[in-house]
Amino acid sequence: MTAVQLTRRQLVVLVLLTLTWGVNWPIMKIGVSGLPSVPLAYPPLTFRALSMVLGLPVLWLALRWLKVPLVIPRQHWSGVARLTGPNMLVWHVVVILGVQALSSGRSAILGYTMPIFVALVGAFVYGDRLTPRQWLGVAAAGLGVVLLLSEEFTKLAGAPGAAAAVVGAAAVWAFGTHMLRRSTMPVPLLAIVFWMMVVCAAVMTVLAVVLEGARWRPPEPHVVGAVAFNAIVIFGFSQAAWLYLAKTLPPVASSISVMMIPVLGVFSGAVVLGEVLHWQDWAAVVLMVSAIALVLRAR
Numbered sequence: 247m248t249a250v251q252l253t254r255r256q257l258v259v260l261v262l263l264t265l266t267w268g269v270n271w272p273i274m275k276i277g278v279s280g281l282p283s284v285p286l287a288y289p290p291l292t293f294r295a296l297s298m299v300l301g302l303p304v305l306w307l308a309l310r311w312l313k314v315p316l317v318i319p320r321q322h323w324s325g326v327a328r329l330t331g332p333n334m335l336v337w338h339v340v341v342i343l344g345v346q347a348l349s350s351g352r353s354a355i356l357g358y359t360m361p362i363f364v365a366l367v368g369a370f371v372y373g374d375r376l377t378p379r380q381w382l383g384v385a386a387a388g389l390g391v392v393l394l395l396s397e398e399f400t401k402l403a404g405a406p407g408a409a410a411a412v413v414g415a416a417a418v419w420a421f422g423t424h425m426l427r428r429s430t431m432p433v434p435l436l437a438i439v440f441w442m443m444v445v446c447a448a449v450m451t452v453l454a455v456v457l458e459g460a461r462w463r464p465p466e467p468h469v470v471g472a473v474a475f476n477a478i479v480i481f482g483f484s485q486a487a488w489l490y491l492a493k494t495l496p497p498v499a500s501s502i503s504v505m506m507i508p509v510l511g512v513f514s515g516a517v518v519l520g521e522v523l524h525w526q527d528w529a530a531v532v533l534m535v536s537a538i539a540l541v542l543r544a545r
Contacts, residue, residue, distance in 0.1 A: 252503075260404035260503050263487040266352075267477050268510025272518040277472030278342065282519055287346065288469050289458035291438035294342040295450040296465075296473050301481025302447060308482060314436045317545050319486035322431045326441050329429065332422030333489070334446040338383055339453065340415035347408035351521050354511030355391055356412040361501035362388050363420035368497050370426055379497050384503065393526040413542075421490050423501060435493050439486045505534045 252260065278397050280286035309316060318326060337357075345353040366386040368374035376384075431438065465473065491500045509531050515521040 248253075249354055252495075254480055256354055256494065257472060258537075259487045259490060263484055263491070264504060264506050266484045267488075267504070268507045269514045270476065270480055271350040271485075271511035272515045273352045273472050273475050274342065274345050274498070274508055275353075275515070277469050278346045279474070281467075281468055287465060288465065289454065289461050290342045290346045290449060291454040292462060292491075293469065293473065294338055294459050294476075295447065297335060297476035298338070298447040298450055298481050300442060300473065300477035301485075302443055304340070304478050304482030305443065305486065309440060312436070314434050316437045316440055318437060318441055325429065326438060327445060328477040329422065329438065330442040330445045331425055332418045333426055334442055334485075335449055335490075336418045337414075337415050338446060338450065340411050344408045344412040349410070349515065350519060351508070351512035351515035352409075353412060354508040354515075356409055356418050357419075358505060359388075359391055359413055360416040360423075361498070361505060362417050363417045364423055364497050364501040367417075367420050367424055371421075372428075373387050374497070376498060379540050383502050383537040384498065386533045386537035386540065387502055390530040390537065391508070393533070394529045420501070421499075423497050424428075425495050426489060426492050427500075435490060436486060437503065439489050442489075443481065443485065474493040497503075502537050502540075505537055509534050 274293075278288050278290040280288070305315075341357055344356070344476065348356070362384055365376060365381070415540055429438075488504070491503060494500075495503065509527075512521070512527055512530075513523070516523045
Protein backbone atom coordinates (compact mmCIF):
# COMPACT_ATOMS: atom_id res chain seq x y z
CA MET A 247 0.00 0.00 0.00
CA THR A 248 1.28 3.46 -0.88
CA ALA A 249 1.38 6.33 1.56
CA VAL A 250 -1.85 8.22 2.20
CA GLN A 251 -2.20 11.11 -0.23
CA LEU A 252 -2.86 14.63 0.98
CA THR A 253 -5.04 16.97 -1.03
CA ARG A 254 -3.87 20.54 -1.50
CA ARG A 255 -6.36 21.72 1.15
CA GLN A 256 -5.21 19.10 3.66
CA LEU A 257 -1.57 20.05 3.07
CA VAL A 258 -2.22 23.77 3.63
CA VAL A 259 -4.25 23.03 6.78
CA LEU A 260 -1.50 20.72 8.06
CA VAL A 261 1.26 23.32 7.57
CA LEU A 262 -0.75 26.06 9.29
CA LEU A 263 -1.75 23.73 12.12
CA THR A 264 1.86 22.65 12.69
CA LEU A 265 3.07 26.25 12.87
CA THR A 266 0.31 27.53 15.15
CA TRP A 267 0.17 24.58 17.56
CA GLY A 268 3.96 24.29 17.62
CA VAL A 269 4.67 27.88 18.67
CA ASN A 270 1.76 27.83 21.11
CA TRP A 271 3.57 25.59 23.60
CA PRO A 272 5.96 28.32 24.85
CA ILE A 273 3.12 30.84 24.58
CA MET A 274 1.00 28.71 26.93
CA LYS A 275 3.97 28.34 29.26
CA ILE A 276 4.36 32.13 29.40
CA GLY A 277 0.63 32.52 30.00
CA VAL A 278 0.49 30.24 33.04
CA SER A 279 4.05 30.56 34.42
CA GLY A 280 5.17 34.05 33.42
CA LEU A 281 8.22 35.26 31.54
CA PRO A 282 11.68 33.77 32.25
CA SER A 283 12.76 37.11 33.73
CA VAL A 284 9.51 37.54 35.70
CA PRO A 285 8.13 34.12 36.74
CA LEU A 286 4.57 34.81 37.85
CA ALA A 287 2.10 31.93 37.83
CA TYR A 288 -1.46 32.49 36.63
CA PRO A 289 -4.34 30.04 37.40
CA PRO A 290 -4.05 27.56 34.50
CA LEU A 291 -7.70 26.46 34.24
CA THR A 292 -8.76 30.11 34.26
CA PHE A 293 -6.26 30.82 31.47
CA ARG A 294 -7.68 27.97 29.37
CA ALA A 295 -11.30 28.87 30.08
CA LEU A 296 -10.71 32.51 29.12
CA SER A 297 -9.00 31.48 25.91
CA MET A 298 -11.78 29.12 24.94
CA VAL A 299 -14.68 31.44 25.85
CA LEU A 300 -13.11 34.31 23.91
CA GLY A 301 -12.30 32.00 21.01
CA LEU A 302 -15.91 30.93 20.52
CA PRO A 303 -17.05 34.25 18.94
CA VAL A 304 -14.05 34.09 16.57
CA LEU A 305 -14.98 30.59 15.45
CA TRP A 306 -18.68 31.56 15.21
CA LEU A 307 -17.86 34.49 12.91
CA ALA A 308 -15.70 32.24 10.74
CA LEU A 309 -18.49 29.67 10.45
CA ARG A 310 -21.02 32.37 9.62
CA TRP A 311 -18.69 33.62 6.88
CA LEU A 312 -18.39 30.05 5.56
CA LYS A 313 -22.21 29.67 5.84
CA VAL A 314 -21.94 26.52 7.95
CA PRO A 315 -25.30 25.57 9.52
CA LEU A 316 -24.90 25.18 13.27
CA VAL A 317 -28.16 23.42 14.12
CA ILE A 318 -27.65 20.03 15.78
CA PRO A 319 -30.75 17.76 15.85
CA ARG A 320 -31.68 16.78 19.39
CA GLN A 321 -30.97 13.08 18.85
CA HIS A 322 -27.32 13.83 18.07
CA TRP A 323 -26.48 15.87 21.17
CA SER A 324 -25.45 12.75 23.08
CA GLY A 325 -22.99 11.99 20.29
CA VAL A 326 -21.52 15.49 20.54
CA ALA A 327 -21.12 15.04 24.30
CA ARG A 328 -19.38 11.67 23.83
CA LEU A 329 -16.90 13.20 21.38
CA THR A 330 -16.21 16.27 23.53
CA GLY A 331 -14.72 14.40 26.49
CA PRO A 332 -11.85 12.51 24.78
CA ASN A 333 -11.23 14.98 21.96
CA MET A 334 -11.22 18.23 23.96
CA LEU A 335 -12.04 18.28 27.65
CA VAL A 336 -9.55 15.75 29.05
CA TRP A 337 -6.76 17.04 26.82
CA HIS A 338 -7.25 20.73 27.57
CA VAL A 339 -7.60 20.28 31.33
CA VAL A 340 -4.60 17.98 31.75
CA VAL A 341 -2.24 19.71 29.34
CA ILE A 342 -2.68 23.22 30.71
CA LEU A 343 -1.95 21.86 34.21
CA GLY A 344 0.99 19.87 32.90
CA VAL A 345 2.58 22.75 31.00
CA GLN A 346 2.74 24.76 34.23
CA ALA A 347 4.64 21.94 35.97
CA LEU A 348 6.90 20.93 33.05
CA SER A 349 8.93 22.72 30.39
CA SER A 350 6.92 23.74 27.33
CA GLY A 351 8.92 21.61 24.90
CA ARG A 352 8.77 18.46 27.00
CA SER A 353 5.04 18.93 27.60
CA ALA A 354 4.61 18.97 23.84
CA ILE A 355 6.67 15.80 23.43
CA LEU A 356 4.73 13.93 26.10
CA GLY A 357 1.44 15.04 24.57
CA TYR A 358 2.50 13.87 21.13
CA THR A 359 3.00 10.30 22.21
CA MET A 360 -0.59 10.27 20.91
CA PRO A 361 0.27 8.75 17.47
CA ILE A 362 1.74 5.69 19.16
CA PHE A 363 -1.48 5.22 21.12
CA VAL A 364 -3.52 5.80 17.95
CA ALA A 365 -1.73 2.91 16.25
CA LEU A 366 -2.06 0.62 19.28
CA VAL A 367 -5.73 1.46 19.87
CA GLY A 368 -6.52 1.01 16.18
CA ALA A 369 -4.77 -2.34 15.97
CA PHE A 370 -5.86 -3.90 19.28
CA VAL A 371 -9.23 -2.26 19.97
CA TYR A 372 -10.71 -1.48 16.56
CA GLY A 373 -9.00 -4.23 14.56
CA ASP A 374 -7.26 -1.92 12.08
CA ARG A 375 -4.68 -3.61 9.87
CA LEU A 376 -1.65 -1.37 9.57
CA THR A 377 0.88 -1.80 6.80
CA PRO A 378 4.57 -2.33 7.56
CA ARG A 379 5.15 1.19 6.24
CA GLN A 380 2.72 2.61 8.80
CA TRP A 381 4.25 0.61 11.67
CA LEU A 382 7.69 1.85 10.61
CA GLY A 383 6.39 5.43 10.70
CA VAL A 384 4.99 4.90 14.18
CA ALA A 385 8.31 3.38 15.32
CA ALA A 386 10.24 6.36 13.92
CA ALA A 387 7.93 8.78 15.71
CA GLY A 388 8.28 6.81 18.94
CA LEU A 389 12.07 6.82 18.72
CA GLY A 390 11.97 10.56 18.12
CA VAL A 391 9.92 11.03 21.29
CA VAL A 392 12.38 8.90 23.29
CA LEU A 393 15.33 10.92 22.01
CA LEU A 394 13.65 14.21 22.82
CA LEU A 395 12.95 13.02 26.35
CA SER A 396 16.30 11.36 26.98
CA GLU A 397 17.93 14.55 28.29
CA GLU A 398 14.96 15.41 30.49
CA PHE A 399 14.35 12.31 32.63
CA THR A 400 15.82 13.94 35.74
CA LYS A 401 13.61 17.00 35.26
CA LEU A 402 10.53 14.86 34.67
CA ALA A 403 11.34 12.93 37.83
CA GLY A 404 10.63 16.11 39.72
CA ALA A 405 7.04 16.12 38.41
CA PRO A 406 6.21 12.47 37.66
CA GLY A 407 2.50 12.97 38.24
CA ALA A 408 2.32 15.76 35.66
CA ALA A 409 4.31 13.75 33.13
CA ALA A 410 2.15 10.66 33.60
CA ALA A 411 -1.05 12.70 33.38
CA VAL A 412 -0.03 14.27 30.05
CA VAL A 413 0.78 10.83 28.60
CA GLY A 414 -2.58 9.58 29.88
CA ALA A 415 -4.32 12.51 28.21
CA ALA A 416 -2.54 11.60 24.97
CA ALA A 417 -3.94 8.07 25.23
CA VAL A 418 -7.46 9.43 25.77
CA TRP A 419 -6.98 11.76 22.79
CA ALA A 420 -6.03 8.71 20.70
CA PHE A 421 -9.36 7.05 21.56
CA GLY A 422 -11.12 10.30 20.69
CA THR A 423 -9.42 10.39 17.28
CA HIS A 424 -10.80 6.95 16.46
CA MET A 425 -14.24 7.89 17.76
CA LEU A 426 -14.33 11.03 15.62
CA ARG A 427 -13.17 9.18 12.53
CA ARG A 428 -15.97 6.62 12.98
CA SER A 429 -18.68 9.16 13.79
CA THR A 430 -21.62 8.98 11.38
CA MET A 431 -23.66 11.96 12.58
CA PRO A 432 -25.25 13.63 9.50
CA VAL A 433 -24.07 17.06 10.69
CA PRO A 434 -21.33 19.31 9.23
CA LEU A 435 -18.02 18.65 10.96
CA LEU A 436 -17.44 22.33 11.75
CA ALA A 437 -20.83 22.50 13.47
CA ILE A 438 -19.81 19.55 15.65
CA VAL A 439 -16.50 21.30 16.39
CA PHE A 440 -18.28 24.50 17.45
CA TRP A 441 -20.68 22.79 19.85
CA MET A 442 -17.93 20.60 21.27
CA MET A 443 -16.06 23.81 22.08
CA VAL A 444 -19.19 25.29 23.69
CA VAL A 445 -19.58 22.24 25.95
CA CYS A 446 -15.86 22.17 26.77
CA ALA A 447 -15.75 25.92 27.50
CA ALA A 448 -18.74 25.61 29.86
CA VAL A 449 -17.13 22.77 31.82
CA MET A 450 -13.74 24.53 31.91
CA THR A 451 -15.39 27.68 33.24
CA VAL A 452 -17.11 25.77 36.03
CA LEU A 453 -13.83 24.07 36.98
CA ALA A 454 -12.02 27.43 36.98
CA VAL A 455 -14.66 29.01 39.23
CA VAL A 456 -14.74 26.12 41.70
CA LEU A 457 -11.02 25.31 41.86
CA GLU A 458 -9.37 28.66 41.19
CA GLY A 459 -11.92 31.38 41.92
CA ALA A 460 -10.17 32.40 45.13
CA ARG A 461 -6.94 33.04 43.17
CA TRP A 462 -8.40 35.20 40.42
CA ARG A 463 -6.70 38.52 39.67
CA PRO A 464 -6.48 40.89 36.71
CA PRO A 465 -4.23 39.26 34.08
CA GLU A 466 -0.80 40.73 33.43
CA PRO A 467 0.05 41.95 29.88
CA HIS A 468 1.85 38.72 28.97
CA VAL A 469 -1.19 36.72 30.08
CA VAL A 470 -3.48 38.93 27.99
CA GLY A 471 -1.27 38.36 24.94
CA ALA A 472 -1.17 34.60 25.46
CA VAL A 473 -4.96 34.46 25.94
CA ALA A 474 -5.49 36.53 22.79
CA PHE A 475 -3.27 34.23 20.71
CA ASN A 476 -5.05 31.15 22.01
CA ALA A 477 -8.52 32.63 21.54
CA ILE A 478 -7.98 33.94 18.00
CA VAL A 479 -5.52 31.45 16.53
CA ILE A 480 -5.79 28.21 18.52
CA PHE A 481 -9.52 28.06 19.22
CA GLY A 482 -10.53 30.19 16.26
CA PHE A 483 -8.62 28.03 13.77
CA SER A 484 -6.27 25.31 14.99
CA GLN A 485 -8.75 23.22 16.98
CA ALA A 486 -11.11 23.03 14.00
CA ALA A 487 -8.17 22.37 11.66
CA TRP A 488 -7.02 19.36 13.68
CA LEU A 489 -10.49 17.85 13.85
CA TYR A 490 -10.83 18.34 10.09
CA LEU A 491 -7.64 16.34 9.52
CA ALA A 492 -8.68 13.72 12.09
CA LYS A 493 -12.01 13.27 10.31
CA THR A 494 -10.77 13.25 6.71
CA LEU A 495 -7.57 11.20 7.09
CA PRO A 496 -7.12 7.69 8.51
CA PRO A 497 -6.31 7.86 12.25
CA VAL A 498 -2.64 6.87 11.96
CA ALA A 499 -2.09 9.24 9.03
CA SER A 500 -3.73 12.19 10.77
CA SER A 501 -1.81 11.65 14.01
CA ILE A 502 1.59 11.07 12.42
CA SER A 503 1.04 14.11 10.18
CA VAL A 504 1.28 16.45 13.18
CA MET A 505 4.49 14.99 14.60
CA MET A 506 6.48 18.09 13.64
CA ILE A 507 4.46 20.03 16.24
CA PRO A 508 6.44 18.77 19.28
CA VAL A 509 9.69 19.39 17.40
CA LEU A 510 8.61 22.95 16.68
CA GLY A 511 7.51 23.22 20.32
CA VAL A 512 10.99 22.24 21.50
CA PHE A 513 12.79 24.65 19.16
CA SER A 514 10.42 27.56 19.78
CA GLY A 515 10.79 26.92 23.52
CA ALA A 516 14.56 27.20 23.07
CA VAL A 517 14.21 30.52 21.26
CA VAL A 518 11.52 32.09 23.44
CA LEU A 519 12.25 30.60 26.86
CA GLY A 520 15.94 29.72 26.59
CA GLU A 521 15.38 25.95 26.91
CA VAL A 522 18.62 24.16 25.96
CA LEU A 523 18.86 22.09 22.74
CA HIS A 524 20.87 18.85 22.44
CA TRP A 525 21.91 16.56 19.59
CA GLN A 526 18.85 14.45 20.35
CA ASP A 527 16.62 17.33 19.30
CA TRP A 528 18.25 17.48 15.87
CA ALA A 529 18.09 13.71 15.45
CA ALA A 530 14.42 13.80 16.37
CA VAL A 531 13.75 16.25 13.53
CA VAL A 532 15.07 13.67 11.06
CA LEU A 533 13.01 10.89 12.63
CA MET A 534 9.79 12.93 12.71
CA VAL A 535 10.17 13.99 9.08
CA SER A 536 10.83 10.36 8.17
CA ALA A 537 7.73 9.23 10.07
CA ILE A 538 5.56 11.76 8.25
CA ALA A 539 7.03 10.80 4.87
CA LEU A 540 6.36 7.12 5.52
CA VAL A 541 2.61 7.56 6.00
CA LEU A 542 1.82 10.67 3.93
CA ARG A 543 2.58 12.10 0.54
CA ALA A 544 1.16 15.24 -1.04
CA ARG A 545 -1.09 14.94 -4.05
